[in-house]
Amino acid sequence: METYLQDIITKALLKIGVEKDQIPQIKIETPRDPSHGDAATNAAMLLTKTLRNNPRKIAEQIVENLDFDQDKITGAEVAGPGFINFRFAENYLYKELAAILKKSENFGRTDDNEGKKCLVEFVSANPTGPLTVGHGRNAVLGDTVARLLEWTGADVQREYYFNNAGRQMRILGQSVQARYKEHLGVESEFPEGGYEGAYIAEIAKELVDEHGDKLLDEPDETVFKEKAEAAIFEEIQATLRRMNIEMDSFFNEHSLYEDGSIQNVIATFREKGLAYDNDGAVWFKTTNFGKDQDTVLVKSSGEPTYRLPDIAYHAKKLDRGFDLCLDVFGADHIDTYPDVMSGIEVLGYDKNKVEVIVYQFVTLVKDGKPYKMSTRKANYVTLDELMNEVGEDVTRFFFLMRSPNTHLEFDVNQAKEAGEKNPVFYLQYAHARIQSILRKVDELEEDEGTPELSVLTHDSEVALIKKLLSFPEAVTLAAAHREPHRLITYLNELASAFTSFYHDCRIIGEEKLIMHARSELARATARVLANGLTILGINAPDRM
């Protein structure tokens, strides 16, 4: 429909003498206020300058020269400061509703990103402990954006990037080693800045169960580190699975050392005069790219900072042939991003293929008070604990509910209420309610054949049909902006349109023709709700 409108408007513009290259990008939008029609364009207002005329006059000229199909649109009128409003023909609505039923579980899929190879990198937490609430927003956002990209035609790979070497992991190993000794009653010194979580002691205990005291004379923490890594990774993956997230690949930072990628980056930087030695460290001239200071790539200890492998990793992703590489990370990491972009540009890659989704922090609120969380001390809430408390669907939903770049307040009390205060259930309830009706209809109805949808003329019915039709648009917008919350807003509106219909129009007990048409409308609604919830990774239950 949108392209159709753009097409006829363009033709009208040419008729009234607008040059081809002066035609603006014609935007078609759905007006907020239904009395403004079903679709509107501001094309006339954009042309005030080129045509040196007032917008209403231009709009009138456009309308006069508009050549449209009566089967699709009943008319066009000029309104407000110069909008042109269109009204869909009812036949068009019924035809499209039938199409929804036919497309069924594929309704809402678009070709916006057809043929695009995308890599979404997210979570990427090092295996030093269980996933926490902070990781939760990252995980759910990344996965849902991946789903949105898939629904818009892209070929998507989900990747988890991790580092199992370096200081953090050493301290992790030492922490386990210390707990192991403690467990066997041997005196030990707990490492400074060590990991204090209970899971460390559990891993140590497992080692005691498996090996007894044989590991007491291990020369260093290696064995303990490896055990911890394996155990923690297993737990992380279990948590992700529970959240409906399945990674396609895990990328070990270490491989970038083995295949020479890291060395290549430094060599290229040096060649271009963008890396230099100072105080025993290797620096990247980020001041050339608008930063206040240069950045250390390799510390004087010989260990690289995380920026260096980050750059190599992104180069590698592009080498792997992805058209779009999305990274998801928290606001505290935002400072790396410009360096990575500068880095890959220096290496000769197209930085437009790399994009970052930054999300703001999550505050858990319970009983009206924020939880304070510090990671290293065992004072945090894990994702599993959160899901145990409020459930998986609610967890996903709450993380997606808000725009990524606003702080998220996660109210545990509200999330726990299985009822009225909880917005997740509103959607699931609408779906379950429809399924319940459909079960009853199925008992009553023989095979009625093709429904006569044109009997759906009640305001609530028409409003609901229109809402259903705009589902693909909602998917497109959410995907294009990488903002799942837009889809939630849409689904809420849809559920609301349905409940209005539900209260205004009975299904069971009406005459056959009406019952059949209305039950098909309900079926289409359930379908769209289910498709939407699928994109969000949330269940659409048949009963509640």
Next chain:
RNA sequence: GCGCCCGUAGCUCAACUGGAUAGAGCAACUGCCUUCUAAGCAGUAGGUUUCAGGUUCAAGUCCUGACGGGCGUACCA
């Protein structure tokens, strides 16, 4: 100090990236269950979109400057 994000109803947030009368949920108030799930519906009230300028047919949205909050500004990740 500098950089990024944010400031919208009592609270938590939307607003299709510049469009028409700024919308939802929670909280408050008024109605509605012998009829398909009341986990619901209909309605009332609640706003100088932090403030001051600017850009234009049009600004919550863009630019400048204040004020307030978050994050960053490491040879930590």
